[in-house]
Amino acid sequence: xxxxxxxxxxxxxxxxTYPIASDEQIQTAIxxxxxxxxxxxxxxLTDRVALLERVADIYEARADELAAIITREMGKPVKQALGExxxxxxxxxxxxxxxxxxxxxxxxxxxxxxxxxxxxxxVGVLLGIMPWNFPYYQVARFAAPNLMNGNTxxxxxxxxxxxxxxxxxxxxxxxxxxQGAYVNIFATNDQVADIIADRRVQGVSLTGSERAGSAVAxxxxxxxxxxxxxxxxxxxxxxxxxxxVARSAKMGMRARFxxxxxxxxxxxxxxxxxxxxxxxxxALTEQVATIKVGDPTQGENFLGPLSSAAARDxxxxxxxxxxxxxxxxxxxxxTIEGDGAFYEPTILAGVTPEMRAFSEELFGPVAxxxxxxxxxxxVELANNSEYGLGASIHTKDLERAERISARxxxxxxxxxxxxxxxxxxxxxxxxxxxxxxxxxxxxxxxxVNHKLVKIAGR
Numbered sequence: 001x002x003x004x005x006x007x008x009x010x011x012x013x014x015x016x017t018y019p020i021a022s023d024e025q026i027q028t029a030i031x032x033x034x035x036x037x038x039x040x041x042x043x044x045l046t047d048r049v050a051l052l053e054r055v056a057d058i059y060e061a062r063a064d065e066l067a068a069i070i071t072r073e074m075g076k077p078v079k080q081a082l083g084e085x086x087x088x089x090x091x092x093x094x095x096x097x098x099x100x101x102x103x104x105x106x107x108x109x110x111x112x113x114x115x116x117x118x119x120x121x122x123v124g125v126l127l128g129i130m131p132w133n134f135p136y137y138q139v140a141r142f143a144a145p146n147l148m149n150g151n152t153x154x155x156x157x158x159x160x161x162x163x164x165x166x167x168x169x170x171x172x173x174x175x176x177x178x179q180g181a182y183v184n185i186f187a188t189n190d191q192v193a194d195i196i197a198d199r200r201v202q203g204v205s206l207t208g209s210e211r212a213g214s215a216v217a218x219x220x221x222x223x224x225x226x227x228x229x230x231x232x233x234x235x236x237x238x239x240x241x242x243x244x245v246a247r248s249a250k251m252g253m254r255a256r257f258x259x260x261x262x263x264x265x266x267x268x269x270x271x272x273x274x275x276x277x278x279x280x281x282x283a284l285t286e287q288v289a290t291i292k293v294g295d296p297t298q299g300e301n302f303l304g305p306l307s308s309a310a311a312r313d314x315x316x317x318x319x320x321x322x323x324x325x326x327x328x329x330x331x332x333x334x335t336i337e338g339d340g341a342f343y344e345p346t347i348l349a350g351v352t353p354e355m356r357a358f359s360e361e362l363f364g365p366v367a368x369x370x371x372x373x374x375x376x377x378x379v380e381l382a383n384n385s386e387y388g389l390g391a392s393i394h395t396k397d398l399e400r401a402e403r404i405s406a407r408x409x410x411x412x413x414x415x416x417x418x419x420x421x422x423x424x425x426x427x428x429x430x431x432x433x434x435x436x437x438x439x440x441x442x443x444x445x446x447x448v449n450h451k452l453v454k455i456a457g458r
Contacts, residue, residue, distance in 0.1 A: 004162040004186045009075040009305040009341040010295060018162040021186050026195065029183045033125045033152040034200040036180030041122040041150035043178075045100045048148050052096035054175035055144075056089040059136070062171075066136065068297075069164050074132045075305040075341070077296040080259060084137050087421065091140040091439070094423035099148035102444040105453075113457025120448040122150030123226075124202035127195055129216065131208045132158035132307055133262045138207045139168055141427070143182060145443040151202075152180060154195065156187045158208075160307065192216075197223045203447050206230070207264075210432055217435075228436035228446050230264065230428060232361040233389030235419055236382035237267035238404070240375065241275040243394040249283035252367070255392070255418030257291060257345055260304050261365035262311075264433075265390040265412070265419045268362055270369045271378050277371045281349070284367070285331050288345050293336070305341040306364050312341040315364035322348055322357040330369070361387065375404065383409045389429035390419035411437075 004018040021029070040048075059066065067081035076084070108116040128142045135157070143153050157165035169184040187195065196204050196219045203226040206216045213229040220227045237255065239248050255267035272280050296304030306312040316335050323329060332346030346366040351357050357368055372378045382391060390412040393401045398415065405413040411429035412419055421427055421439065428437040436446050 003159045003188065005160065006073050006163055007160060007308065008072050009308055010297075010339075012309060012339045012341070015072065016163065018166075018186055020188055021191070023191065023194075026185060026187060026191050029154060029185050030125065030195065030198055030200055032180035033154050033183050034180075036178050037122070037124050037150075037152045040147075040152055040178055040181050041124075043150065045103065048150070049096045049100065051172075051175055051177055051181075052092045052099075052144060052148065055171055056092040056096070058171045058174055059085055059089045059092070062167075066164070066167060069167055070135045070161070071296050071304075073161050073164060074135065074307045075296050076259060077299075077301055077304045079299050081296075084134055087423070088136045088140040091137075091423045092144050095144040095148045095444075098424075098441070099145070099444065102441045103149070110454070115455040115457075117453050119451045119453055120149070120445075121451055123447055123449050124151060125154060125200055126151050126447055127154045127156065127192070127201055127204040129156050129192065129204065129206040129208065129212070130158065132161050133259060133264075135161045135164040136168065137421075141438045141443060142205045142207075145438075146447055147177075147181060149444060149448050151447055153182045154201070155182065155184050156192060156195075157184070162186065189215075193219050196220055196225055201225070203227065205436075205438075205446075213434065226447065228428075228438065229434040230436075230438060231389075231432060231434045232363075232387055233264040233266070233429060233433050234268045234361050234385050234387045235265055235390045235392070235410070236269045236271050236385075236408075237418070238378050238382060238391070238393045238395075239270065239272040239276060239280050240378070240393070240395040240397075240400075241273040242396045243273075243276065243280075244396070245276050245279045246283055248394040249280055249287050251394075251418050252284055253287035253291070256367045257288070257303060257365050260306055262307060262363055265421070265427075267392060267418055268368065269382070269385075270367055271372055271381050272369060273378065274371050274373050277369075281330065281347075281369055284369075285347060288331055288347060288367075291345050293342060293345065303345055303365060306343055307341070309341045311364065312343050315343055315362065315366065318356050318360060318362055319346060319348065319366060322351055322355040325352070325355050327351050327355060327357065332365075359386070375400075379404060379407050383407075386432045387429070388431035389433035390414065392417065392419050 172182040330347040332344035336342035
């Protein structure tokens with residue numbers, strides 16, 4: 001059976017399968033994208049702006065249809081699916097509005113006389129390898145800036161998202177993109193390795209697991225290709241002694257359990273000062289008790305199934321390991337019986353370093369609470385992770401929060417709000433959370449040739 005299939009995680013039923021591309025089809029896709037690059041890279045910026053604006057228009061016009069696709073493919077609750085469509089449209093509009101400014105030449109001051117400037121030029125065909133947890137959003141933050149740059153895109157989506165992958169290709173076609181500017185490919189891992197090695201492909205951007213990122217980076221390194229990697233996270237959520245506990249708990253629930261906890265930048269480790277630990281623990285548990293779990297097509301349900309039975313079972317094994325080694329379950333902690341890949345919203349306490357839940361990313365609806373004594377211990381525990389994607393700090397003392405933010409080993413820090421995403425702000429991490437940045441003007445700079453042009457003085 002094809003590896004590209006829609007397996008509805010609410011029911012476990014395989015609803016559709018799609019064939020893997022042949023090697024000949026992969027070669028045709030690369031050739032088409034390479035041929036399109038020749039024209040698209042020198043196209044008028046007004047044409048690129050118009051394309052991205054039309055893409056945004058189509059997303060908005062087809063929002064209900066597009067949301068239903070990903071609810072069926074990976075179980076995203078329908079209200080959250082519609083929210084994803086909204087930010088996708090905003091990303092395309094952001095680059096349509098700001099892309100020309102980001103591509104302006106930058107004049108440099110030089111001591112030797114004459115004139116020097118840096119010009120940003122497209123580099124060629126790029127491969128995007130994208131995950132299932134935000135099927136449209138992850139693609140938008142790769143495709144929008146790079147199409148604005150004049151690059152062309154090959155898009156290899158997650159095997160469980162074939163219909164959203166095809167829908168995106170159709171959107172670009174409907175919007176009038178030149179043939180080959182955006183090409184979907186249902187490729188195997190072996191075919192991906194060959195694509196990266198192809199001389200016509202100039203770079204690769206992956207959002208996914210640490211394991212996948214390591215494999216892609218190794219192949220890209222052997223072939224001297226630029227990579228951008230957005231990988232896992234185990235983001236700390238610091239609650240200091242002067243935090244607004246009720247507000248922080250409400251934000252913490254949404255920051256952890258949105259998208260059924262399947263977000264790289266979700267709050268996963270709640271690091272709480274001992275003076276407010278009991279109050280926060282109670283408040284968060286009360287918030288979790290309000291979560292409605294069930295059919296993601298029903299708007300009242302905030303928590304849907306995990307993306308697959310395998311994902312649910314993997315999470316359950318991590319939680320059971322913690323329980324077996326002495327962790328306390330404050331709420332949840334069990335698989336929900338039935339055909340779907342549902343798991344109870346769960347809070348763990350008493351997690352210690354010998355437990356898998358201490359060092360591994362928990363990619364599902366499980367929060368871990370830690371009690372600490374003061375700021376120093378909070379920062380030390382926050383940094384005691386191989387990941388470094390995002391973090392959030394909750395306190396009424398903003399000067400203190402900014403001081404702590406400088407000490408956290410993360411790519412992003414939010415103060416008195418959860419870590420989130422916005423088209424204009426850079427997104428990315430440090431340590432094993434990845435390489436490079438997406439979104440904002442930084443997303444435009446990853447795959448361009450910063451060409452120096454120097455004119456001699458008289």
